[in-house]
Amino acid sequence: MSRLMKGAATAVFGMLLSVAGSASTQDTTPALVSIRMVDVVPGKAQQYEAVLAKFREAVKKVDPDQGFGVRVPAVGGSGSGYYIYQFLEKASDLRQRNVLMEAFGQEEAAAIGAMLDEAVENTRVETFIPREDLSRRTELGDFEVVYVIRVEVAIGGAPAFEDYMHKLVEATDKVDKDSNWFGYSPGIGAGTTYRFAVPMNWADLDNPGMTISQRLEKAFGEKEAANILASRDAVVTQVETGLTVGRPDLSLEPGGD
Structure with missing residues (x-):
């Protein structure tokens, strides 16, 4: 179903947010x-x-x-x-x-x-700012969990990190069209931390699909992929990941019951 970029949780950066599920229901992108x-x-x-x-x-x-x-x-x-x-x-x-x-x-x-x-x-x-250019949205369908990634970037490293993300989006568009995720850049209180979310099902954890490296290599070739990954690793200082599930009994849809 929905896969982002497996391969980094075991490397410097393994991306895959807890807000993705509700983001998919928004009629317009919030500020x-x-x-x-x-x-x-x-x-x-x-x-x-x-x-x-x-x-x-x-x-x-x-x-x-x-x-x-x-x-x-x-x-x-x-x-x-x-x-x-x-x-x-x-x-x-x-x-x-x-x-x-x-x-x-x-x-x-x-x-x-x-x-x-x-x-x-x-x-x-x-607070975080939704970023269409750092996301890859496709039809979500139903999902059971959201894989959350917090990526801390070195001060001054945001342009290089976002260039990397643009390349990842481009590569995914070319070679792994079923993958989708939501990207958010830091706002008030978030420092230099980016957030990413991948809606998925439990079964996806046993079938992760292509790694980030494989995606980049297939799209751009081995040499350019290595350069892209090196540019990422040079500016990412910390990564935290986790799986979250929704609590609809405690949540409230706008205008809902």
Whole structure:
């Protein structure tokens, strides 16, 4: 089904985001994607999910057009962390309303806030810019998991890294047309980190398809492929990968139930 670029998780860079699934449902490309990464205190996952349920209820009441998605690690499950993401039309949308206060009043909102503080160990918020030129979108169909890749690039290395990605997109267009992924460049709070997401099924993990090197070599020849990979390796400083699954019971489609 959907494969990005296998071969790098075992090398310097193995690309394959937790927001890809909802991105595929957007009618237009959003200006920003905000991702809140939440580490929950051990044993407090149920309490945190109760808070998320109240937040979902509040958004439905006072701001139903602003949906959000929740994903959790495919390995380890909800108890090991949550990713909450929103698609925003403009940067000013980052200034969120206090929907709990508006929906439930000061006293109940304060009680929910206390539950949240007790359940959360750490929170980090980053924004990313959807990049059509760093993505390869095809018909997605149904998918079960999303393979997430965070790629940290050296300061000043963004042009070289994006040139590499353009070559990878070009090579994939030529020799591996079934592959698709979503690419995002860093926004507020993301430093020099790019995010990529590949929607896939569990069976795809056992049938990864062509590696990045194979794709580049088939499209451009061995020598040019080696140069392209070297340019990538020169600017990539760190890669993190993971599989996530959606939690539709905690998520809210814009205008949805």
